[in-house]
Amino acid sequence: MTGVVSTALSSLSLAANRIATAANVIGTLVVLGLVAVVNFDVVARGAFNMPFRGAIEVVQFSMVLIVFFQLPDVVRSNRLTRSDGFLILLGLTRPRLAGVIRRLIDLLSCVIMVLITVALWPEFVEMWHTNDYFGIPGVFTAPWWPIKLTIVCSAALCAVLFAIKSLGIEPDASAISNKSAKGRQE
Amino acid sequence: MSPVEIGTVSVLAIVALIYLGVYIPIALTVVSFVSIWLMRDNFDLAMNLLKIAVGDSVMEYTFATVPLFTFMGLIVSKAGLGNDIYEVMSSGFRRVKGGIGMATVGANAVFAAVTGSSIASASVFAKVSVPQMLHYGYNPRFAVGVVAGSSVLGMIIPPSAMLIIYSFVAEQSVGEMFLAGVVPGLMLAVAYVASIWTMGKFWPSFVGGRPADGYEWLSWSEIASKTLPTLSLIFIVLGGIYTGWMTPVEAGAAGSLAGLLIAMLRGRMSLKGFWEALIETGHISAAILFLITAASIYSRMLGLAGLPNELSDMLVGNDYGFVTIMVVYILLMLVLGTLLDTASIILIVVPLFLPLIEPMGLSLVWFGIITVVGAEIGLLTPPLGISCFVIKATLNDSRISLKDVFMGALPFAAVMLIVLILLIRFPALSLAILN
Amino acid sequence: QETIRAVVIDGYPARALWVKEFSEFFIPEVDKRLAETGNYKMDWQESYGGAIVKPKGVLEGIQLGLGDIGIVTTIFHSSKLPSQALAAVTPFVAPDARVVAKAVDEIAQEFPAMQNEFDKQNQVYLATGVVLDSYQVFSSQPIASPKDLDGTKVAGAGMNLRYLEGLNNAAGVRGGLTDFYNMVQTGLVGSAMLWPEAAATFKIAEVAPYMLKVDFGAVNSKTVTVNKDYWNKLPDEVKTVLREVAVEYRDHIAEISMDRAREALLKYMDAGGSIVEVDDLARAEWAEAMPDIAAEWAAGLDSKGQDGSGMLKAYLAKLEAGGYSGVRDWSAGLSN
Ligand code: NA
Numbered sequence: 001m002t003g004v005v006s007t008a009l010s011s012l013s014l015a016a017n018r019i020a021t022a023a024n025v026i027g028t029l030v031v032l033g034l035v036a037v038v039n040f041d042v043v044a045r046g047a048f049n050m051p052f053r054g055a056i057e058v059v060q061f062s063m064v065l066i067v068f069f070q071l072p073d074v075v076r077s078n079r080l081t082r083s084d085g086f087l088i089l090l091g092l093t094r095p096r097l098a099g100v101i102r103r104l105i106d107l108l109s110c111v112i113m114v115l116i117t118v119a120l121w122p123e124f125v126e127m128w129h130t131n132d133y134f135g136i137p138g139v140f141t142a143p144w145w146p147i148k149l150t151i152v153c154s155a156a157l158c159a160v161l162f163a164i165k166s167l168g169i170e171p172d173a174s175a176i177s178n179k180s181a182k183g184r185q186e
Numbered sequence: 187m188s189p190v191e192i193g194t195v196s197v198l199a200i201v202a203l204i205y206l207g208v209y210i211p212i213a214l215t216v217v218s219f220v221s222i223w224l225m226r227d228n229f230d231l232a233m234n235l236l237k238i239a240v241g242d243s244v245m246e247y248t249f250a251t252v253p254l255f256t257f258m259g260l261i262v263s264k265a266g267l268g269n270d271i272y273e274v275m276s277s278g279f280r281r282v283k284g285g286i287g288m289a290t291v292g293a294n295a296v297f298a299a300v301t302g303s304s305i306a307s308a309s310v311f312a313k314v315s316v317p318q319m320l321h322y323g324y325n326p327r328f329a330v331g332v333v334a335g336s337s338v339l340g341m342i343i344p345p346s347a348m349l350i351i352y353s354f355v356a357e358q359s360v361g362e363m364f365l366a367g368v369v370p371g372l373m374l375a376v377a378y379v380a381s382i383w384t385m386g387k388f389w390p391s392f393v394g395g396r397p398a399d400g401y402e403w404l405s406w407s408e409i410a411s412k413t414l415p416t417l418s419l420i421f422i423v424l425g426g427i428y429t430g431w432m433t434p435v436e437a438g439a440a441g442s443l444a445g446l447l448i449a450m451l452r453g454r455m456s457l458k459g460f461w462e463a464l465i466e467t468g469h470i471s472a473a474i475l476f477l478i479t480a481a482s483i484y485s486r487m488l489g490l491a492g493l494p495n496e497l498s499d500m501l502v503g504n505d506y507g508f509v510t511i512m513v514v515y516i517l518l519m520l521v522l523g524t525l526l527d528t529a530s531i532i533l534i535v536v537p538l539f540l541p542l543i544e545p546m547g548l549s550l551v552w553f554g555i556i557t558v559v560g561a562e563i564g565l566l567t568p569p570l571g572i573s574c575f576v577i578k579a580t581l582n583d584s585r586i587s588l589k590d591v592f593m594g595a596l597p598f599a600a601v602m603l604i605v606l607i608l609l610i611r612f613p614a615l616s617l618a619i620l621n
Numbered sequence: 622q623e624t625i626r627a628v629v630i631d632g633y634p635a636r637a638l639w640v641k642e643f644s645e646f647f648i649p650e651v652d653k654r655l656a657e658t659g660n661y662k663m664d665w666q667e668s669y670g671g672a673i674v675k676p677k678g679v680l681e682g683i684q685l686g687l688g689d690i691g692i693v694t695t696i697f698h699s700s701k702l703p704s705q706a707l708a709a710v711t712p713f714v715a716p717d718a719r720v721v722a723k724a725v726d727e728i729a730q731e732f733p734a735m736q737n738e739f740d741k742q743n744q745v746y747l748a749t750g751v752v753l754d755s756y757q758v759f760s761s762q763p764i765a766s767p768k769d770l771d772g773t774k775v776a777g778a779g780m781n782l783r784y785l786e787g788l789n790n791a792a793g794v795r796g797g798l799t800d801f802y803n804m805v806q807t808g809l810v811g812s813a814m815l816w817p818e819a820a821a822t823f824k825i826a827e828v829a830p831y832m833l834k835v836d837f838g839a840v841n842s843k844t845v846t847v848n849k850d851y852w853n854k855l856p857d858e859v860k861t862v863l864r865e866v867a868v869e870y871r872d873h874i875a876e877i878s879m880d881r882a883r884e885a886l887l888k889y890m891d892a893g894g895s896i897v898e899v900d901d902l903a904r905a906e907w908a909e910a911m912p913d914i915a916a917e918w919a920a921g922l923d924s925k926g927q928d929g930s931g932m933l934k935a936y937l938a939k940l941e942a943g944g945y946s947g948v949r950d951w952s953a954g955l956s957n
């Protein structure tokens with residue numbers, strides 16, 4: 001790999017990692033918002049006879065935000081559910097083979113994320129144009145497109161992060177924190 | 187290929203990929219995607235399956251219970267409620283042989299009612315009670331075994347992420363599943379205490395230990411200040427759900443808020459700890475819900491292949507007995523339990539067996555309890571036993587190997603199996619509380 | 622003889638009324654008619670109860686070809702299928718599933734809007750299903766008239782929450798059918814809106830023994846549709862049979878729903894429930910105090926170039942011909 005390409009990839013890697021971390025912060029705030037909204041509804045309904053009529057839609061909406069804003073950071077910090085006992089054992093005797101398998105797995109994961117992105121993109125475009133909503137007209141409605149957009153962006157970012165892992169590119173600035181995350185996991 | 191062949195091959199492929207180390211949701215998605223593509227010779231249909239499953243499976247109102255109860259569990263762990271309950275329990279059990287072990291089980295049972303995961307229980311009590319037991323000369327294997335064994339209470343006594351997952355797969359009410367888990371959870375706790383007493387009597391070398399001397403009786407006011415916060419949380423959450431005042435989602439939110447207030451009032455919550463709990467909540471929720479999404483792709487693939495229809499026909503044609511099906515079911519869960527985590531086991535086996543169970547007129551709530559208890563045995567068995575891993579990682583003590591944790595947990599896994607058989611034999615144990 | 626494979630989907634379980642009748646009426650009836658000529662034979666795969674899609678996912682499932690034939694629950698899709706709300710926006714007219722089902726179905730044939738909406742979702746409309754006779758109000762406290770609901774909390778779902786806007790300070794609390802029993806029992810709400818059959822199924826009489834017979838009316842909520850690509854490949858003979866049987870299925874489930882409703886009311890009274898009749902004057906007062914949801918609905922369709930106003934008038938005329946005229950003229954507020 002030439003120096004220029006390697007620097008470019010490394011910056012891309014750094015950018016992807018930073019975006020994942022930032023999305024994680026937003027998703028985290030949504031968790032707090034969820035606690036607040038549901039409690040607000042309980043109190044408003046119980047004490048003031050004024051239930052928040054959009055509570056269900058807002059909860060559904062925030063579930064999408066929580067899951068898909070956090071997913072890239074889950075991927076980044078190696079916390080996606082897996083059972084890597086075999087890889088660890090193999091790594092003791094055949095470290096190179098184990099490394100190759102890990103990269104192939106990340107490649108496979110990247111392919112799946114690309115497929116999800118490709119599958120959901122037309123959905124987003126359609127919702128954007130038709131302005132489709134969910135909920136009950138006159139009671140509470142919310143548009144679909146932000147949901148589809150969140151999923152598309154999240155899957156795309158996960159695809160990039162898996163590609164980075166598969167290629168074995170370390171993001172230059174956050175390389176250290178990333179390693180410590182890996183160490184904790186294994 | 188017939189639907190049953192597709193089902194069998196896909197399960198084998200998924201298990202092989204997972205064993206190889208492929209991320210579990212990715213393994214489920216890949217196999218489902220390829221199965222549809224090959225089965226119908228239609229790439230677009232496979233893409234459409236992804237589209238519909240990823241697009242709408244997270245949009246479920248009850249899923250909000252996952253982040254809410256996770257957050258509540260993390261907050262109360264950080265606030266030290268687990269330690270408090272443990273201190274009260276150990277002051278009660280201190281004179282008995284194996285007393286600290288019993289105290290650990292009791293504290294776990296209470297703590298389980300305010301946390302939704304076994305991981306939280308395992309890490310809290312590995313830190314709190316293992317050092318105590320080692321200090322009083324308990325057998326290290328027994329010490330870690332007790333913590334591992336009783337950590338599963340976290341997922342059986344409500345609230346529980348696993349009961350939530352099951353209720354989603356089997357389309358049962360989360361509230362009913364929670365209530366059905368109360369008696370089996372308490373029963374398991376009692377069975378653990380009884381078996382510790384029995385082991386102390388007939389196999390004292392496995393337990394080890396000497397009566398604790400350093401303890402003083404806690405005063406009533408100390409007991410009150412250490413138990414009331416937890417009890418009030420249990421009152422809010424389970425009381426709210428049981429009386430119907432709140433949906434499980436609302437109970438989770440109210441419990442989170444109350445837990446937060448308690449932690450702040452007791453000055454045990456730093457801004458940093460609070461933020462960490464939020465981040466952790468997001469990570470856990472995203473990982474679990476992405477797994478559920480992937481599993482829904484898999485179960486829809488089985489549906490498209492026509493497997494549920496084929497299984498029902500087989501059942502009608504062959505007239506398998508209840509006992510046969512249950513034996514096969516438990517064996518399958520135990521085998522999968524060696525490799526897979528609880529959520530994956532539930533998500534893989536439940537769609538396979540629902541079409542067999544439902545026509546037999548059996549309660550799906552009861553079946554859920556059986557499933558969760560059966561799948562949780564896998565938390566304690568090698569080579570992959572999450573609770574054991576967590577304990578090993580939390581202790582970080584070179585004197586205790588992973589093998590010790592598994593060996594110590596084995597008797598408790600056996601007790602679980604016995605309790606599971608009782609639960610299968612007497613469905614009223616799970617269902618009586620609902621009527 | 623040619624064999625044609627058909628995957629039938631619904632997210633509701635096989636025991637649900639309309640799903641059960643699809644298995645036990647629709648499918649055998651189609652098989653029987655095809656057997657008369659013997660040219661074609663259907664190979665049915667019935668996948669219900671979340672095997673392939675959830676209740677909200679049927680529309681998309683048929684659109685994407687995960688199922689060939691499906692029963693779409695239209696109330697979930699106000700945005701994609703706005704014209705399907707026709708019966709929901711015209712309360713206090715016809716508490717008769719048979720009349721409403723026939724009228725909505727005829728509107729679907731006479732006006733292009735409903736079929737176009739399904740066509741956009743890549744599916745072909747076959748028939749409308751109505752599975753309930755009328756929403757009523759079930760209360761835990763004795764109530765004599767709708768006035769007694771003023772200032773209370775009432776549980777409901779979907780469009781009927783808007784009916785409460787015709788009462789003074791009544792708060793609508795959203796919930797699912799399965800939650801209503803608990804919500805009333807704990808006093809979270811004073812009453813709940815549901816139909817008699819559901820009230821019997823969930824033993825509402827135990828907690829809400831006072832039924833206010835407001836007769837909001839029957840509402841269409843189920844539509845049988847077929848994936849368009851699949852439909853285009855079907856032989857004409859099969860298409861004809863499917864269309865004919867769909868109409869019979871429509872009348873068949875409406876008939877059963879009415880029988881069930883009658884039995885359910887008897888059951889309700891056996892279980893200690895009492896039914897309070899509401900006179901037309903009180904119903905009219907409530908209806909008049911409601912916002913003009915029918916005109917809102919028609920205007921929404923008109924603005925999209927669909928003849929919402931025409932559909933509304935034609936629909937009300939059909940109900941009138943069927944013997945039902947409402948306490949409020951929902952076409953009075955139309956701008957054209
Ligand atoms: Na729990």
Ligand code: NA
Binds near residue numbers: 524564566
């Ligand atoms: Na295991």
